Amino acid sequence: QVQLQESGPGLVKPxxxxxxxxxxxxxxxxxxxxxxxxxxxxxxLEWIGYIYYSGRTKYNPSLKSxxxxxxxxxxxxxxxxxxxxxxxxxxxYYCARLDINGWLYFDHWGQGILVxxxx
Amino acid sequence: DIQMTQSPSTLSASVGDxxxxxxxxxxxxxxxxxxxxxxxxxxxxxxIYKASTLESGVPSRFSGSGSGTEFTLTISSLQPDxxxxxxCQQYNSYCTFGQGTKLEIK
Numbered sequence: 001q002v003q004l005q006e007s008g009p010g011l012v013k014p015x016x017x018x019x020x021x022x023x024x025x026x027x028x029x030x031x032x033x034x035x036x037x038x039x040x041x042x043x044x045l046e047w048i049g050y051i052y053y054s055g056r057t058k059y060n061p062s063l064k065s066x067x068x069x070x071x072x073x074x075x076x077x078x079x080x081x082x083x084x085x086x087x088x089x090x091x092x093y094y095c096a097r098l099d100i101n102g103w104l105y106f107d108h109w110g111q112g113i114l115v116x117x118x119x
Numbered sequence: 120d121i122q123m124t125q126s127p128s129t130l131s132a133s134v135g136d137x138x139x140x141x142x143x144x145x146x147x148x149x150x151x152x153x154x155x156x157x158x159x160x161x162x163x164x165x166x167i168y169k170a171s172t173l174e175s176g177v178p179s180r181f182s183g184s185g186s187g188t189e190f191t192l193t194i195s196s197l198q199p200d201x202x203x204x205x206x207c208q209q210y211n212s213y214c215t216f217g218q219g220t221k222l223e224i225k
Contacts, residue, residue, distance in 0.1 A: 004162070044219065060213065094162075096163075103151075104213065104214045105165065105168050106155075106165060107165050108162070111161055112162070
């Protein structure tokens with residue numbers, strides 16, 4: 001059974017870069033798409049983007065200019081960077097796996113990590 | 120962007136009740152819709168995809184229906200483990216989520 005676990009700093013200063021890592025266990029990262037989703041406090045879930053094991057990426061147009069997702073297959077990890085953060089980037093961040101066929105729904109999720117943007 | 124609107128936002132029900140949660144899309148999404156269950160501190164769980172296909176391992180008391188712009192998630196007989204927040208999500212064009220429906224114990 002695949003399991004995903006987010007890790008990274010829980011506090012980031014405004015204007016700095018938020019960096020998170022998702023570690024995958026119980027399955028290979030090959031042949032799958034991997035994604036990040038966030039949930040700001042009191043708001044709904046927002047898809048951030050995904051990466052295929054080949055390295056191909058796709059991002060939410062509303063965040064595209066500030067977001068980078070990368071993957072290290074040898075470590076079975078993928079990562080998220082969000083640059084120039086503001087308080088609006090405060091959220092619980094989830095990593096997730098897309099359906100095997102690449103349809104943009106998520107069959108496995110991490111439990112989430114709260115990241116607060118504050119000085 | 121395709122907007123997803125769920126109703127109700129909060130639903131109070133008792134064990135054994137049949138409950139229905141509705142999700143409406145701002146434009147047609149065919150059957151490209153998924154439903155998730157979320158509990159605090161626990162990874163969200165996929166329940167249904169393609170509007171009505173039950174994910175492996177999900178109890179058969181959960182069912183989904185609809186196409187186009189109107190969708191429903193039905194729990195036929197509520198169990199204690201079902202009290203949670205439920206989200207719909209479209210994947211016809213990128214992906215967007217509904218705002219969630221919190222299912223509470225009456």
